[in-house]
Amino acid sequence: MNFRRTRAMARKEFLHILRDPRSLIMALILPFLMILLFGYALTLDVDRIPTLIYDQSGTIESRTLIARFEGSRYFQILGSVDNYKTIEHSINKDQCMLGVVIPRDYSRQLLSGNKAEVQLILDGSDSNTASIASGYANALIQTHNFQIRSDAQNHKGGGNLRAPVESRTRIWYNSELKSRNYVVPGLIAFIMMIIASLLTSLTIAREWEIGAMEQLLSTPLRPAEIVLGKMAAFFSLGITDMIITVAAGVIIFRVPMRGSYVFLVVTSCIFLIGALCWGILLSASSRTQTIAFQLGMLTSFLPAFILSGFIFAIENMPAPIQVITYFFPTRYFMTIVKSIFLRGVGIQVLGLEVLLLVAYASLVFFVATRRLRLKVA
Amino acid sequence: MWERIREIIRKEFIQTLRNPRMRVLLFGPPLIQLLIFGYAVNMDVQNAKVVWIDLDHSPEARDLLAELQGSSYFNIEQIQPRNDIETLLDRGSTQCVIRVLPGFSRDIKRGNTALVQVLIDGSNSNTAAILSGYINQVVANYSARVLEDSRNAQIMGRTGGLGGVPAMPSSGIIGQNRVWFNPDLQSRDYFIPGVVVNIIALVTIMLTAMSIVREKEIGTMEQLMVTPIRPFELILGKLLPFAVIGIFEVALITTAAFLVFRVPLRGSLLVLLACSVVFLLTTLGVGLFISTVSHTQQQAMLSSFLFFMPAMMLSGFAFPIRNMPLVVQYLSYLDPLRYFMQIVRGVFLKGTGIQSLWPQIAEMAAVGFVIFSLSVFRFHKRLD
Numbered sequence: 223m224n225f226r227r228t229r230a231m232a233r234k235e236f237l238h239i240l241r242d243p244r245s246l247i248m249a250l251i252l253p254f255l256m257i258l259l260f261g262y263a264l265t266l267d268v269d270r271i272p273t274l275i276y277d278q279s280g281t282i283e284s285r286t287l288i289a290r291f292e293g294s295r296y297f298q299i300l301g302s303v304d305n306y307k308t309i310e311h312s313i314n315k316d317q318c319m320l321g322v323v324i325p326r327d328y329s330r331q332l333l334s335g336n337k338a339e340v341q342l343i344l345d346g347s348d349s350n351t352a353s354i355a356s357g358y359a360n361a362l363i364q365t366h367n368f369q370i371r372s373d374a375q376n377h378k379g380g381g382n383l384r385a386p387v388e389s390r391t392r393i394w395y396n397s398e399l400k401s402r403n404y405v406v407p408g409l410i411a412f413i414m415m416i417i418a419s420l421l422t423s424l425t426i427a428r429e430w431e432i433g434a435m436e437q438l439l440s441t442p443l444r445p446a447e448i449v450l451g452k453m454a455a456f457f458s459l460g461i462t463d464m465i466i467t468v469a470a471g472v473i474i475f476r477v478p479m480r481g482s483y484v485f486l487v488v489t490s491c492i493f494l495i496g497a498l499c500w501g502i503l504l505s506a507s508s509r510t511q512t513i514a515f516q517l518g519m520l521t522s523f524l525p526a527f528i529l530s531g532f533i534f535a536i537e538n539m540p541a542p543i544q545v546i547t548y549f550f551p552t553r554y555f556m557t558i559v560k561s562i563f564l565r566g567v568g569i570q571v572l573g574l575e576v577l578l579l580v581a582y583a584s585l586v587f588f589v590a591t592r593r594l595r596l597k598v599a
Numbered sequence: 600m601w602e603r604i605r606e607i608i609r610k611e612f613i614q615t616l617r618n619p620r621m622r623v624l625l626f627g628p629p630l631i632q633l634l635i636f637g638y639a640v641n642m643d644v645q646n647a648k649v650v651w652i653d654l655d656h657s658p659e660a661r662d663l664l665a666e667l668q669g670s671s672y673f674n675i676e677q678i679q680p681r682n683d684i685e686t687l688l689d690r691g692s693t694q695c696v697i698r699v700l701p702g703f704s705r706d707i708k709r710g711n712t713a714l715v716q717v718l719i720d721g722s723n724s725n726t727a728a729i730l731s732g733y734i735n736q737v738v739a740n741y742s743a744r745v746l747e748d749s750r751n752a753q754i755m756g757r758t759g760g761l762g763g764v765p766a767m768p769s770s771g772i773i774g775q776n777r778v779w780f781n782p783d784l785q786s787r788d789y790f791i792p793g794v795v796v797n798i799i800a801l802v803t804i805m806l807t808a809m810s811i812v813r814e815k816e817i818g819t820m821e822q823l824m825v826t827p828i829r830p831f832e833l834i835l836g837k838l839l840p841f842a843v844i845g846i847f848e849v850a851l852i853t854t855a856a857f858l859v860f861r862v863p864l865r866g867s868l869l870v871l872l873a874c875s876v877v878f879l880l881t882t883l884g885v886g887l888f889i890s891t892v893s894h895t896q897q898q899a900m901l902s903s904f905l906f907f908m909p910a911m912m913l914s915g916f917a918f919p920i921r922n923m924p925l926v927v928q929y930l931s932y933l934d935p936l937r938y939f940m941q942i943v944r945g946v947f948l949k950g951t952g953i954q955s956l957w958p959q960i961a962e963m964a965a966v967g968f969v970i971f972s973l974s975v976f977r978f979h980k981r982l983d
Contacts, residue, residue, distance in 0.1 A: 346781030357732025396721030
């Protein structure tokens with residue numbers, strides 16, 4: 223290993239990137255646009271659930287319940303209807319998600335101290351929104367219910383009615399349950415993975431295609447020096463991307479950053495090295511841009527999107543799929559980034575993940591250099 | 600004219616299907632994607648890891664625990680009281696800690712409000728919201744039961760425990776949920792039809808763009824241009840095979856979704872196929888457009904990817920469009936995937952037909968028409 227040769231190689235790569243405005247734009251502006259667009263657009267928050275009300279009862283009691291729905295920020299009352307058909311139509315057309323049906327005998331049952339049932343019709347086709355919406359609606363009805371009982375008790379002069387048991391829920395790390403706080407740190411990891419592996423795999427495959435790689439191999443450069451030199455250039459691009467996306471996350475999206483920036487940078491570096499080596503390995507094995515790109519998509523984009531815990535929680539996956547997730551480094555990095563941002567934890571908690579990232583990076587570096595050496599022979 | 604078009608179609612089919620790698624690429628990755636997506640993409644909260652700490656050691660606390668254990672949503676682990684609950688959540692080894700504080704049963708007996716402390720890891724906001732809803736539900740049920748029991752006990756006490764008095768009927772309002780289309784609220788049923796849309800879009804856009812650019816790269820495009828084939832015939836001949844392949848993939852993936860994942864297909868297959876044809880008009884148009892702006896296959900691939908990724912994210916596949924900022928919502932109207940996503944989900948889960956879906960179909964056709972004519976126009980100009 224010779225430092226001077228590595229440096230020369232890195233310089234050449236830098237010039238390559240700087241001279242090709244298209245890849246420079248792709249590497250620097252694209253991540254920013256991605257985090258801007260996706261950071262704003264991708265939320266899983268459930269509020270303003272479009273709701274239709276079918277009040278068969280038309281009494282004071284039913285109207286107080288409706289008023290409670292109107293007052294909640296989770297529901298957006300589209301209007302009231304007078305038959306089931308309209309609710310059905312509008313659910314079919316995706317215009318409403320929830321139908322609240324208050325039956326004819328609602329106030330009679332309520333006033334005579336019987337069970338008064340309120341029907342909640344939910345569009346289950348969007349299962350996630352439906353289950354959260356159902357939770358909100360039921361909680362609202364329970365609160366209302368309790369209020370009525372308590373009022374009745376007061377009326378009778380029996381003093382305030384208290385709920386026997388109450389849960390005091392405290393949500394840690396993300397007390398307002400903003401999905402943005404969860405999505406944006408994930409996006410940072412996601413974007414870095416895509417840019418790092420796609421960009422390297424394409425650029426190096428191009429060198430194979432146009433024959434520049436053979437020329438490089440005929441110079442005194444050793445495979446490890448080639449890999450390191452190539453990596454140096456893309457590494458600085460990747461770190462710039464990281465800084466851009468983290469800054470956008472913290473400044474524009476106000477995601478809380480509770481952990482240490484130093485730790486974030488160090489782990490990002492380790493992750494980047496692994497991802498870049500993976501790109502080099504892909505391009506060294508496939509030699510054509512088409513295949514390199516397709517392999518890159520299959521091994522970086524898809525796992526980073528689905529198998530990393532970016533949006534879909536790994537705990538909920540079936541066991542065989544969970545095993546597969548361990549083979550992709552994005553999984554570890556995703557955990558690390560999210561934990562640093564939201565939980566503010568450091569090496570003492572994330573030690574295993576960091577160790578696995580280091581192991582992954584060194585393994586892929588070793589295989590990539592070996593692979594290059596084989597190509598020379 | 601038809602004869603010439605037929606010849607190009609024949610050539611295109613041979614060219615696409617002759618290459619063994621292409622054959623694998625056409626049908627392998629879509630199926631793998633469907634399988635991985637189908638199994639991995641899941642937002643259901645089931646067997647959530649919950650740690651139970653009982654500081655009260657009373658029968659009441661055990662009752663509440665039994666109530667929680669009765670639900671399939673939680674996987675409850677009882678641990679001894681400890682001070683470092685934080686590390687449990689920090690490490691992510693549990694999603695939720697429920698603590699019953701000392702004095703729980705005393706408060707219930709005295710008629711005060713007894714508190715249960717629930718700590719939830721909110722870093723995954725979605726899971727946390729669902730989990731918190733479930734736990735509150737269980738606690739509220741338990742609370743209602745305790746209230747009921749104590750009232751009954753009072754009445755029984757007053758009447759001297761004579762069996763003649765009926766227990767007080769349970770009263771109050773009860774929300775009765777009726778979930779349409781997906782009563783078990785399985786997220787798989789919601790996502791798999793969406794996966795079908797994504798796969799078709801990705802495959803057809805890339806295939807079209809790449810195959811045209813390849814001809815440019817290797818120079819056969821020039822050869823085609825010196826033949827009597829007119830540009831219009833060339834476009835038609837080039838795109839029709841991909842449309843056929845696209846339709847074939849729709850059928851293949853739909854069948855797989857139906858057989859492997861048992862996603863209900865409630866609507867008509869015919870409607871689905873008809874809408875697919877309209878949708879393919881848009882994706883083939885996008886592919887054609889990309890082919891006019893790229894010189895190399897690499898550029899074509901990158902551009903396809905750069906179109907596909909935001910198109911997928913804004914289509915409502917995983918993130919509801921309703922929640923997006925207004926500007927982005929307007930932007931999503933340009934996204935053909937958005938319409939097809941609604942159509943496919945409607946046909947699969949709701950069994951909706953043309954009468955409810957026609958606005959989406961019309962809008963998709965309009966978007967498709969614009970994209971298609973734009974790219975045909977550009978393609979023409981390039982050829983001239």
